[in-house]
Amino acid sequence: MADLPPQKPQQDGGAPLVPIPMSADDLARGKRRIVLTISAISVVLLAVAGLLYKRWTDPVRAQESYDSGVHLFAIARYDQAILSFDRAGQLKPEMADAFLMRARSYLGLSKNDEAIRDFTHVIEMRPSDAHALVERGATYLEIKDFPSALEDANRAVAIDGNFARAFNLRGLVVRAMGDSEKALADFTRAIALEPTEDNYYQRGATYQMLGRHREAITDFDQVIAFKPDGAPAYFARAESRRALGDIKGADADHHQGRVIDGR
Numbered sequence: 001m002a003d004l005p006p007q008k009p010q011q012d013g014g015a016p017l018v019p020i021p022m023s024a025d026d027l028a029r030g031k032r033r034i035v036l037t038i039s040a041i042s043v044v045l046l047a048v049a050g051l052l053y054k055r056w057t058d059p060v061r062a063q064e065s066y067d068s069g070v071h072l073f074a075i076a077r078y079d080q081a082i083l084s085f086d087r088a089g090q091l092k093p094e095m096a097d098a099f100l101m102r103a104r105s106y107l108g109l110s111k112n113d114e115a116i117r118d119f120t121h122v123i124e125m126r127p128s129d130a131h132a133l134v135e136r137g138a139t140y141l142e143i144k145d146f147p148s149a150l151e152d153a154n155r156a157v158a159i160d161g162n163f164a165r166a167f168n169l170r171g172l173v174v175r176a177m178g179d180s181e182k183a184l185a186d187f188t189r190a191i192a193l194e195p196t197e198d199n200y201y202q203r204g205a206t207y208q209m210l211g212r213h214r215e216a217i218t219d220f221d222q223v224i225a226f227k228p229d230g231a232p233a234y235f236a237r238a239e240s241r242r243a244l245g246d247i248k249g250a251d252a253d254h255h256q257g258r259v260i261d262g263r
Helices: 024-074 078-091 096-108 112-125 130-142 146-159 164-176 180-193 197-209 213-226 231-243 247-261
Strands: none
Touching: 024 078, 024 096, 078 096, 096 112, 096 130, 112 130, 130 146, 130 164, 146 164, 164 180, 164 197, 180 197, 197 213, 197 231, 213 231, 231 247
């Protein structure tokens, strides 16, 4: 039996496929789609590049703004310092120190409410920042919000039991609230941690309030040893000397205080 010749495959329907020609409009639409796709990809790539550039440069610019603010703060140009710290905080919102320094700048302008707001933001970012708590507490004390000031002082002491400023602040607050005896314990602890001029002065002033003038004089002696050109300690010592009947010593201290003050 003879082999049959190979058969050509048939297309569905039995008819060969015929390419359909594209119109000019179809070609134009295709080109537009290609252009739009390329444009979209370019936009995405540019956006990604911009974000990467921003992530790389923003921390650098934030630090530059912060450093500028610190310089302006140091020369008491508080308004301009605030603008620099604003910029640093915008560029790097997690930079707690920018908000801390802006709070201090607001204090330089006696804007206590704004300062408290910034200190609060810092504390929210760094709950264990005893320094920020003490600074906010001191601001509360300034506006006579004693309960809030005491709460901040207690929190700071709980965080760092060796932080002299926290004990100094608590002493000031409880004394302002009328408990001078309790304040003495805090000032004594502050002196044990840091025997500074202010810690001695505050304890001396507290002794004086309690009528313990000899102890007050001893503390004012220490203050004067630290700062011989500080008039307040001479005036305070004069008051205690006068209370003990040392009129000559009181007059000498009062005179020295007036000389230093230029009166």
